[in-house]
Amino acid sequence: MIYTYNKEAVGDVLMVTVANAAGNKVEADRKENIARIYVTESNETVGWNFFNASEVLTNLTGNGQVFPTDSEKEQLDQAITKAGFNETIADDRRPKIVSGLVKECVPHPDSDHLSVTQTEVDNGEVLQIVCGAANVREGLNVVVAKPGAMMPDGMIIWPGALRGVESLGMLCSARELAVPNAPEAKGILELPTDYPVGEAFDAANYKL
Known part of the structure; x- marks a missing residue:
């Protein structure tokens, strides 16, 4: 699970990479300010984009990979649920x-x-x-x-x-x-x- 944030280069978007989608056609399902990225054929979730991310995580800063705390991870999951998705971020918190x-x-x-x-x-x-x-x-x-x-x-x-x-x-x-x-x-x-x-x-x- 990789979280990246670069407001200057990308805007106020937190990008979460869940799995490798290389070689697959992917689509996005956006609800409110959250987009679920998934493989078209299998429907496997490979990523999430949180637009206006600083509204969810008010202390969000960074210029590349970031490491949300357990509390911040819970806030992201709550935002996903509130937007109407029926899954959350399956996150392995161990160091990589x-x-x-x-x-x-x-x-x-x-x-x-x-x-x-x-x-x-x-x-x-x-x-x-x-x-x-x-x-x-x-x-x-x-x-x-x-x-x-x-x-x-x-x-x-x-x-x-x-x-x-x-x-x-x-x-x-x-x-x-x-x-x-x-x-x-x-x-x-x-x-x-x-x-x-x-x-x-x-x-x-x-x-x-």
């Missing part, structure tokens, strides 16, 4: 850019430069992630962008496949995370070996 541990790393069966990892992200949850970094290896502490994460450059991470192998996230470099003074050299960020697994990663305050 977290520290992880590469539990297994094997060569990709159809590539000479990709690796297939099994990476733990929290409380035993393991994601299969395909990675092209030369320094990826078993036992490495890393930063993982889970499905639904928005990177600093605006790219959204969705489940996908690389050369036929499922990949459920991305192992990140310092540059991709916008870590201050990130090196130009390629490769994923290597965290200290005692870095706790599953913590939200604070790139702005991370010291290389």
Whole structure:
């Protein structure tokens, strides 16, 4: 679940991305100041637009991705219901850019430069992630962008496949995370070996 707000560039509109609609025809159903974005064929909700959003969330500010509190999320749901929709925002509140541990790393069966990892992200949850970094290896502490994460450059991470192998996230470099003074050299960020697994990663305050 990704919330974005940029009043200067877009206007007073809070955009909520629920799912990846790439490759599908989408339509919008607008009621009052709220529009539900859905896939035409399946009727799956993939997003919400809140017009005049500051009337719903009076303290709304930001210039990109924003993170509503639980109380603000409830206000958005109430606005959706009041407008006449029969569903609310199904929101996973867990952080999407977290520290992880590469539990297994094997060569990709159809590539000479990709690796297939099994990476733990929290409380035993393991994601299969395909990675092209030369320094990826078993036992490495890393930063993982889970499905639904928005990177600093605006790219959204969705489940996908690389050369036929499922990949459920991305192992990140310092540059991709916008870590201050990130090196130009390629490769994923290597965290200290005692870095706790599953913590939200604070790139702005991370010291290389």
